[in-house]
Amino acid sequence: MNAIRPRRLRSTGAIRRLVAETVPQVSSLVLPAFVAEGISVPRDIGSMPGVKQHSLDSLRAAAATAAELGLGGIMLFGIPASKDERGSAALDPAGVLCQAISAVKAETGDELIVMSDVCLDEFTSHGHCGVLDESGRVDNDATVELYRQMAVLHAESGVDVVAPSGMMDGQVGAIRESLDNAGQLNTAILAYTAKYASAFYGPFREAVDSSFTGNRRQYQQDPANRREALRELELDVAEGADMVMVKPASSYLDVLADVSAVSPVPVAAYQVSGEFAMVEAAAERGWIDREAAIDESLLSIARAGADIILTYWAAEVARRYVAGGRG
Numbered sequence: 067m068n069a070i071r072p073r074r075l076r077s078t079g080a081i082r083r084l085v086a087e088t089v090p091q092v093s094s095l096v097l098p099a100f101v102a103e104g105i106s107v108p109r110d111i112g113s114m115p116g117v118k119q120h121s122l123d124s125l126r127a128a129a130a131t132a133a134e135l136g137l138g139g140i141m142l143f144g145i146p147a148s149k150d151e152r153g154s155a156a157l158d159p160a161g162v163l164c165q166a167i168s169a170v171k172a173e174t175g176d177e178l179i180v181m182s183d184v185c186l187d188e189f190t191s192h193g194h195c196g197v198l199d200e201s202g203r204v205d206n207d208a209t210v211e212l213y214r215q216m217a218v219l220h221a222e223s224g225v226d227v228v229a230p231s232g233m234m235d236g237q238v239g240a241i242r243e244s245l246d247n248a249g250q251l252n253t254a255i256l257a258y259t260a261k262y263a264s265a266f267y268g269p270f271r272e273a274v275d276s277s278f279t280g281n282r283r284q285y286q287q288d289p290a291n292r293r294e295a296l297r298e299l300e301l302d303v304a305e306g307a308d309m310v311m312v313k314p315a316s317s318y319l320d321v322l323a324d325v326s327a328v329s330p331v332p333v334a335a336y337q338v339s340g341e342f343a344m345v346e347a348a349a350e351r352g353w354i355d356r357e358a359a360i361d362e363s364l365l366s367i368a369r370a371g372a373d374i375i376l377t378y379w380a381a382e383v384a385r386r387y388v389a390g391g392r393g
């Protein structure tokens with residue numbers, strides 16, 4: 067006979083709930099949302115069933131719902147009507163992202179944390195996250211100058227948190243300096259600290275109408291590397307990051323656990339478009355239990371140490387958690 071029986075604590079739902087180490091929280095979820103310039107009816111994104119390119123009006127409504135559900139925040143991505151080599155539309159104070167920030171802020175006030183993507187890939191014709199030098203490589207320092215201006219514009223539009231996602235060296239410190247010089251002391255920075263050059267961003271390209279081909283291996287991290295994430299963490303924290311992020315989430319839970327074990331600031335993880343699309347596609351074919359897979363994926367990300375989770379399922383799972391009394 068076995069004297070020790072771990073199954074005792076698994077025998078009913080009530081006891082499993084009692085001893086659960088990780089409890090999903092609606093207030094830790096952030097909904098990424100896309101807004102396209104010049105459309106009045108939201109558009110479907112083929113590879114991301116249920117996710118839309120919003121109009122300003124439908125974005126406002128989605129943000130209001132997010133606030134009502136008690137989500138932690140919304141992360142805004144803008145899709146300009148026209149793109150060019152330098153991503154000029156990103157620096158237009160009347161551009162789509164600035165308009166989206168003020169519209170959402172006006173709608174939800176202090177109820178919902180409004181975050182914005184500070185990056186050029188949605189705005190450049192070539193789809194890279196920065197401007198190119200004569201040899202066609204992404205120019206780190208010239209790009210950071212543009213991120214500075216972009217972050218200040220977002221802050222002036224009322225954003226709570228700017229999220230630089232381009233993996234340029236020095237981007238966090240430069241943005242902090244520019245925000246402070248502009249008097250935007252309360253605008254926080256969520257740094258994309260360990261962002262990997264990942265195949266799982268595939269569907270996002272369609273979501274932001276990107277014509278990008280090639281890869282971002284000259285600036286995003288190599289999926290082979292784990293230790294490097296801690297070096298990026300140290301730098302971002304020293305440069306003034308208020309929060310840090312690991313991205314993608316599911317294939318990088320080891321990195322997430324490492325970062326969360328030592329980070330002095332809150333850690334976010336981004337469950338990206340490909341992670342979303344794979345579950346949706348398998349579920350559509352009846353190959354996987356959709357809701358169970360979604361819940362398990364989010365639980366795993368939280369268990370690995372994420373304090374904050376960005377997920378396209380944020381609103382859906384919030385409804386489910388609240389209904390199930392787990393909010």
Ligand code: PBG
Binds near residue numbers: 187231232337
């Ligand atoms: C860059 C950015 C990307 C994503 C978020 N911010 C694309 C990339 O780095 O290639 C991907 C998010 C997703 O796949 O859900 N602005």
